[in-house]
Amino acid sequence: MTQTQKMFAVAAVALLGGCASLEPSPALVEARNGYQAMASSNNPANALERAQAQAALNKANAAVAQNDTATAGPLADIALTRVQSAQAAGSAGDALDKLVKVQDESLSIIRAKGMAAGQVTAAATAATAMTQEQIAKQKEVLAAAEAQRQRALDTLKSFANVVEDKDRGLVISIGGETLFKTNSAKFGPSANQELTALSVYLQLDPRPTVVEGHTDNTGKPEYNMKLSQDRAKNVMDFLVGQGVSPDRITSVGFGETRPIGDNKTKAGRALNRRVDVVMVKATK
């Protein structure tokens, strides 16, 4: 083999070695599986921990995708630890929920038996005193989750129209030009940021959700119907990809059949080209 041939052989081996993709570590695989198992959860007790786990997992996955051997291992370990933390927080929240119910039942028995304050047994008194602290802690957790939900809603209002409709529920209306390329169901440049903000909110508000696609009346009705269906589905798929449970979200296209603006004007047509994300009102 000549010197040149040897040089090319060494370079080829180095190149192939450098191009070999990094395998996810066992810790990363476990983190992914653990997160997937709780991705559909809407437990407010561990909403913050789930969001932290998702962020850590995203960083670990990115390190693997970029073949970053220096940080892939530690980031995978961090992701797994965050997932385990979210699992423990969820379990603590579930136990507190049950604790409150058990305490309610204890108090009902005390009232039903006509026990006066002086007749309450020491054990029942201790149970009441103990769970007041736990109830207070649970309220603190729920208050923190509600504050986080409100912050996420405020972020949505910076680019979407958010209205509480008395018949439909909470309607988050995003302009078609904001999300999509013209006459297409493909996302435009600002879609990623806005849909990510939307996914954060949806994971903090567990109501069933419908993604509705709407168009103006330019072009054929059949075309507009298909375009609206594709757009709605793409938005839904993105949200599910970000961790929104597929069990609580659906998509539908309405084409040009539900205008909110006058299709005879440019401004009206722009209003009609939209995606409505409807958090369905609970039925009694």
Place this chain on the structure above:
Amino acid sequence: MRHLSKLILACALVGCATAAPPPEPPKWQTQAEADIKAAQAAGAEQIPAAQDHLAKAQKALAAAIANKSSLQGSMASAEASLAKNLAREAKAKADLTAAINQLNALKAQ
């Protein structure tokens, strides 16, 4: 000579007064320290399942400070968070068990 020693002393005092304050710790360090404190407040030191993770958090924080490593700082925060939530989980489950026992005692009366 006396004047010289007074002058030196005055310069030293001025130097001390105008010395730059110590730099603020990086955000990841402040966060990790807060997370460790939260884990301790949740009783992680008394819960076997949480003790190991709290120790790992403290060790990771020490290494992070020595190496000025935000990655090790992130690990310290993650371990502390896990220690805190394991402690909360253990306490909540123990309280639930006690409450169920007490409910059963009330039902039996």
